[in-house]
Amino acid sequence: MQEYGSNCFAVRGAIVYLTGDPFLETAETCLQYIEDGLLIIDAGKILSCGTAQKLLRSLPAAVPVQTYPHGIILPGFIDTHIHYVQTDMIGSYGEQLLDWLNTYTFPEELKFSDPFHCKNVAKRFMDQLLKSGTTTAMVFCAVYPESVNALFEEAQKINMRLIAGKVLMDRNAPEGLLDTVQSGYADSKRLIERWHGTGRLSYAITPRFAPTSSPEQLEAAGQLWKEHPTTYIQSHISENKKEVAWAASLFPERKNYLDIYHHYGLTGKQALYAHGVHLLEEEFQCCYDTGTSLAHCPTSNMFLGSGLFDVSAAKNKKRPVEVGLGTDVGAGTSFSMLVTLNEAYKTGQLRNVPLDAVKLLYLATLGGARALSLEDKIGTLEAGKEADFIVLNTHATSLMKERMERVTSIQEALFLLTVLGTEETVEATYVAGKLVYKKQF
Ligand SMILES: [Zn+2]
Structure with a gap:
């Protein structure tokens, strides 16, 4: 039986994180994507991460669930x-x-x-x-x-x-x-x-x-x-x-x-x-x-x-x-790390080695964690990790909303976020399992 603390809560939305280095492995093996995902947080840590359909079945009704309809939940x-x-x-x-x-x-x-x-x-x-x-x-x-x-x-x-x-x-x-x-x-x-x-x-x-x-x-x-x-x-x-x-x-x-x-x-x-x-x-x-x-x-x-x-x-x-x-x-x-990723992409283009969305996301999340020897604590959304995560809103601007309607894969959506995204794309920031920033859309 899963134990839930009194401050336990969950967030629901698309969930994306990496579990490997896409510069060394294929993007498919590194990228974790759950279209309708649920992240359950307890005592500052990630208790579980999976499909909403599966996790909601056993989640007690008393645990609040914050849904982000246009949100992509990523590691901070x-x-x-x-x-x-x-x-x-x-x-x-x-x-x-x-x-x-x-x-x-x-x-x-x-x-x-x-x-x-x-x-x-x-x-x-x-x-x-x-x-x-x-x-x-x-x-x-x-x-x-x-x-x-x-x-x-x-x-x-x-x-x-x-x-x-x-x-x-x-x-x-x-x-x-x-x-x-x-x-x-x-x-x-x-x-x-x-x-x-x-x-x-x-x-x-x-x-x-x-x-x-x-x-x-x-x-x-x-x-x-x-x-x-x-x-x-x-x-x-x-x-x-x-x-x-x-x-x-x-x-x-x-x-x-x-x-x-x-x-x-x-x-x-x-x-x-x-x-x-x-x-x-x-x-x-x-x-x-x-x-x-x-x-x-x-x-x-x-x-x-x-x-x-x-x-x-x-x-x-x-x-x-x-x-x-x-x-x-x-x-x-x-x-903004999104703006910075945009320039990282352009730097790659000028060198004739463009970086795809998965590589870009890696640099800003798990790659950073590994560079700081913190990959056992942060950088992904696996159970047991510290609950530092963010929600990006794919409808943050009218241009992004209209363009997002035309993407056909999560990789395209992520790439678009690095091209059109700014700090204004960030809907919520959670640090150690606490909401520390929220933007109204
Ligand atoms: Zn400096």
Whole structure:
């Protein structure tokens, strides 16, 4: 007999999720689709997932069922790379990466020495995530510890699975934004002790990128990771050609960009690097050998003119690298993972390797979970997983409604959602089994 708790509830609609990697297997074997499905949630977890017809038979009448007539129920989106402290500078005109950092990013991040500012932006950032259907994110904060505290406090209020860390940066940035080898290490350690493993929160040791950390700081980051091996590493790599050349000039003894991080013990499972647009084959091989993951950030790569990340090369079957999707706000131009998938598709087209709907959905859900080594907890809708899920409305706009009437398969419907979808497509967001955002249609 199935036991049902007093807070048990169910949602009904089309259910879609992936159970495998469509870059390595056929789409058919990975894609799970239930046309009229029921998801039963109890105590923050998925109790069961199956056809409404079968599950409703044994569901007690007291368990409420929320029906979404035009809804597709999906795992919550996982944004593997985003900067909350850049929320207010999204859409700043011009410049490529290095000038953009100096002109916009550094002045913006200086504001986060003020805890009130941190709190204000953290709240608005969280609202944007939930509104966009993002239920887990890996987030860069500013150099100041209070910027991390503010974000984790907001995430804790709704028991969100969030990974974040204070930026480590001890050179090549304005004076007010720099830490030191010692203060960066000590501040990060204190934040780990306070937050890592509290509820669903995890800490990421966060060197901004190799050029803004001295060799000593990268070494200290590696040391800190050794002392706290369940934490994460997040940073940037090979985003822009000038940046790649700069990194090489600062670390001439290293054989390539990733080798800088590898040398300091910053590669491995639970290490995730954003961009990787200009990575060499030997760097992909090192990612594979060490279990290091990458974040594909297509709107940012387009916006800053960085280039076209070759996701198909990264996923080469001979040495497949785990890849998640990142909005990279504020260089990214949208919080919406649907909008980001649209750009991922176009990036593939420009490289002559278009991604089908199943691959796209994988990047935004299970692929992200695997890139973060969280696939045992999130990324699918199987029984036992944490109940982070969203509902997309296929009638969100008149154009989408009319076009949806002409699709003949779930793959076509999913693809259309990535092309026409925005944050306005999200009807409901559930985090740990609680409704945290709802849009009226
Ligand atoms: Zn970034």
